[in-house]
Amino acid sequence: xxxxxxxxxxxxxxxxxxxxxxxxxxxxxxxxxxxxxxxxxxxxxxxxxxxxxxxxxxxxxxxxxxxxxxxxxxxxxxxxxxxxxxxxxxxxxxxxxxxxxxxxxxxxxxxxxxxxxxxxxxxxxxxxxxxxxxxxxxxxxxxxxxxxxxxxxxxxxxxxxxxxxxxxxxxxxxxxxxxxxxxxxxxxxxxxxxxxxxxxxxxxxxxxxxxxxxxxxxxxxxxxxxxxxxxxxxxxxxxxxxxxxxxxxxxxxxxxxxxxxxxxxxxxxxxxxxxxxxxxxxxxxxxxxxxxxxxxxxxxxxxxxxxxxxxxxxxxxxxxxxxxxxxxxxxxxxxxxxxxxxxxxxxxxxxxxxxxxxxxxxxxxxxxxxxxxxxxxxxxxxxxxxxxxxxxxxxxxxxxxxxxxxxxxxxxxxxxxxxxxxxxxxxxxxxxxxxxxxxxxxxxxxxxxxxxxxxxxxxxxxxxxxxxxxxxxxxxxxxxxxxxxxxxxxxxxxxxxxxxxx
Numbered sequence: 001x002x003x004x005x006x007x008x009x010x011x012x013x014x015x016x017x018x019x020x021x022x023x024x025x026x027x028x029x030x031x032x033x034x035x036x037x038x039x040x041x042x043x044x045x046x047x048x049x050x051x052x053x054x055x056x057x058x059x060x061x062x063x064x065x066x067x068x069x070x071x072x073x074x075x076x077x078x079x080x081x082x083x084x085x086x087x088x089x090x091x092x093x094x095x096x097x098x099x100x101x102x103x104x105x106x107x108x109x110x111x112x113x114x115x116x117x118x119x120x121x122x123x124x125x126x127x128x129x130x131x132x133x134x135x136x137x138x139x140x141x142x143x144x145x146x147x148x149x150x151x152x153x154x155x156x157x158x159x160x161x162x163x164x165x166x167x168x169x170x171x172x173x174x175x176x177x178x179x180x181x182x183x184x185x186x187x188x189x190x191x192x193x194x195x196x197x198x199x200x201x202x203x204x205x206x207x208x209x210x211x212x213x214x215x216x217x218x219x220x221x222x223x224x225x226x227x228x229x230x231x232x233x234x235x236x237x238x239x240x241x242x243x244x245x246x247x248x249x250x251x252x253x254x255x256x257x258x259x260x261x262x263x264x265x266x267x268x269x270x271x272x273x274x275x276x277x278x279x280x281x282x283x284x285x286x287x288x289x290x291x292x293x294x295x296x297x298x299x300x301x302x303x304x305x306x307x308x309x310x311x312x313x314x315x316x317x318x319x320x321x322x323x324x325x326x327x328x329x330x331x332x333x334x335x336x337x338x339x340x341x342x343x344x345x346x347x348x349x350x351x352x353x354x355x356x357x358x359x360x361x362x363x364x365x366x367x368x369x370x371x372x373x374x375x376x377x378x379x380x381x382x383x384x385x386x387x388x389x390x391x392x393x394x395x396x397x398x399x400x401x402x403x404x405x406x407x408x409x410x411x412x413x414x415x416x417x418x419x420x421x422x423x424x425x426x427x428x429x430x431x432x433x434x435x436x437x438x439x440x441x442x443x444x445x446x447x448x449x450x451x452x453x454x455x456x457x458x459x460x461x462x463x464x465x466x467x468x469x470x471x472x473x474x475x476x477x478x479x480x481x482x483x484x485x486x487x488x489x490x491x492x493x494x495x496x497x498x499x500x501x502x
Contacts, residue, residue, distance in 0.1 A: 037151050041112035041121035042188055046195035048105035052128045053253045053349055056102040058266045059094040060135050060429040062276050063087075066451070067466055068422075068431040069320045070284050071267075071277040071337050076323035077453035080276075083466045084455040088488035095472035098136045104149045106132065111151045113181075118188040120203065123181035124196075127210050130174040131351070134217055137167040138433050139469045141496040142484050145170050158479050164497035165229065168217060175214045182207050198251055209251050212243030212357045216430065219360045222367065222437055223501045233368035240361040244354040247388050251353075257346030265347040267427065269338040277337035279324070280307050285317035285335060286447055291419055293446045294406045301395045302386065306426065308339040321451030341389055342426050350428060355385040359421040366414060375409045378417055385424040415444045436499050440465045458489050467495045 065071045066081030079086035086092070106129040113122030137143045145167055147159030162170075182203050191201030199205040218236045221229055244250065255265045266273035288303040307315050311332040318324055324331045337343060358381030366374035379400055386396045407416060418434055422445065425431050438444040450462065459466070471486050485491065 037108055037112055037115070039112075040188070041109055041116055041118055042190075042193040042195055044105065044109055044112060044195070045121060045124060045190060046197055048102075048109045048125065048128055049197055050253065051097075051102040051105050052132060053351060054262065054266070055097040056094070056132055056135060057349065057351065057429065058273060059092070059097045060139065061427050062266075062273055063092050063094050063139070063469060064429055064432045065276060065427075066281075066320060068429075068435060069281045069448070069451070070426060070431075072279045072281045072318035072320055072323075073276075074278045074318070074324045074331055077321060078323070081451050082321040082453040082455060083451075083459060083492060084453070088455070088458070088470065088492065090470040090473035090476060090486065093472065094136070094139060094469070095475060098132055099144070099148060102132050103129065107149050108151055116188055118186040119181035119184040120186040120190050120206075121188065123178040123210075124190065124206060126174040126178040126181070127206065127213065130171045130178075130210075131213060133167055133174075134171050134213070135429060137164050138220070138496065139429070140471060141468050141494075143167055158482060161482055161484065168221075168229065168498070171217055172214065175210050178210050179207055182210075197253065205249055208243050208245065208249050209352065211239045212249075212251075212352055215239035215243055215357060215360050216352065219364060220433055220437065220498045222363075223498060226502065231367070233364040236364035237361055237368075240357050240364070244352070244357045247354050247384055249354055250388070251351035252348040253351075254348045255346050257344070264345040265343060265349065267338060267343045268345040268347060270345050271338075274338055274343075277343065279318040279331065279337050280335045282317035282319045283447060283449075285315050287419065287445075288423065289315070291423060292402065292406055293415070293419070294402075296406065298402055298406075300423070301391050301399065302341075302389050302423065305389050305391070306340045306342060307335045310335050319452055321453045350425075353384070353388065353424065355381045355388065355424040356421060356428075356430070357381075358384060359417050359424065362417045363414065366417065371409060371412065374417070375412050378412070378420065379403060381417075381424065382420050385420070388424075414438070415446070418444050419446070436465075436467060436495070458492055464493065466492050467499060468492060 063080060066073070066078060067083070072078075072081060077084055106125045109125030110122045110129070113119055113125060133143065133145060141164050142161045143164075144159040145162050147156040149155060189201050190196040190199075190203075190206075199209070215236050218232065218239060221231045224230050256263045257268075258264070261270065261272045264271040267277045268274060285303070285307055288300045288307065290298065291300045292298060303315055307317075310316055315335050316333055318331075318334050324334060328334070341347060358377045362374045362377035362381060365371075365377060382403065383396060383400060386399060391399075418438060421434065422431055435445075440448060442448045450465070468491055470488060470491050471483055475483060476486050480486075
């Protein structure tokens with residue numbers, strides 16, 4: 001992957017600190033650093049895409065890596081695993097990476113698309129902007145939207161926060177506008193300077209990405225049963241059917257595995273986030289040993305592709321929040337967190353995949369009563385993920401046959417959908433949305449338990465789970481009059497809007 005261009009505006013919406021020495025931008029230097037609209041849009045699209053993925057999404061999943069129990073640290077009571085210490089201070093940087101690095105690029109791309117009579121660039125800016133707003137609001141709840149950086153207006157140093165319900169309305173509006181703009185004539189092509197590193201100027205794939213994203217956010221409303229934003233399975237199915245239709249549509253950034261840290265997958269051994277992912281978690285590894293939750297012996301063929309074998313043999317994850325067993329100080333009995341399909345130097349980072357779209361469709365069909373259609377979409381999603389990981393045709397056939405014989409349409413339910421989606425969405429912050437939508441249910445995710453060493457001062461009861469993230473402390477320091485209550489006992493335990501039944 002090319003070196004990321006840091007298009008950083010001279011003044012930012014939020015103040016921020018460079019004290020985090022392992023943060024991405026401490027190891028990356030820009031080849032060119034224009035301020036806001038100093039370049040034409042064909043020179044800005046690559047930076048907009050890369051900052052959305054390699055800065056914002058990376059930090060988004062890094063903050064919840066232990067919460068969703070993909071990865072575990074070698075030390076006990078690590079903050080994201082036990083919802084403890086550092087997590088309660090607001091000293092992490094998703095907020096910074098979204099508002100300082102990523103969103104300004106999308107705002108400039110929208111502005112430049114209009115200035116250069118090239119609505120395709122405006123459309124891409126809006127799609128990425130919707131993606132970033134969605135990722136931020138799903139972690140925090142109320143966020144800043146209209147008062148964020150806009151190159152055509154004076155910057156708002158004390159921006160207003162808007163409710164998550166309003167943010168979702170903005171997401172859908174941005175996506176609908178983008179779809180219309182992708183059908184317009186554009187003086188500049190998206191890939192005129194090889195900047196469209198997602199779809200290389202293919203407008204149809206951008207449309208499918210916009211529709212897939214729309215399906216994702218419509219599906220988040222599963223707890224809403226009335227009102228303007230009531231869960232609408234048919235709208236979700238329609239968006240999904242207009243979304244990705246094969247793995248060729250997957251939205252991803254591919255790393256080259258070169259010498260520079262930013263040319264390596266962040267969670268690989270040579271990436272800048274590897275220290276946050278020492279080992280795979282016990283929950284994730286055990287789930288892959290019996291993903292269908294059946295009595296017969298059946299190990300997922302993806303286990304050995306995703307998870308490295310332990311030095312002493314076999315596959316064993318570290319219990320979330322517990323750290324490595326004191327009798328195994330070197331961790332040789334556990335599967336390290338780097339070196340597999342998602343965590344090697346040249347591994348991709350996925351924004352969204354065809355398999356996720358099929359699981360979204362499967363859930364919507366199941367909730368609407370179309371069990372047969374849900375089962376078909378579910379199996380297609382499983383097959384797509386197996387193909388994505390280059391599992392052999394024979395093993396894929398055996399897997400799908402096992403599903404038919406051990407589960408079948410009669411035993412099929414939401415658990416199968418969510419488990420397979422959890423596996424397929426490895427290292428995607430979207431998983432935390434699903435955990436909360438089903439209230440961390442062990443009926444949905446067999447074997448899911450609260451981590452060890454949980455912060456009992458904030459989460460005293462066994463059924464208390466983390467529901468949202470703290471706002472970054474810099475924002476609290478300078479904009480406390482506008483932001484919601486950031487007390488850890490309130491912020492971390494209060495459900496966001498879509499997480500409340502109504």
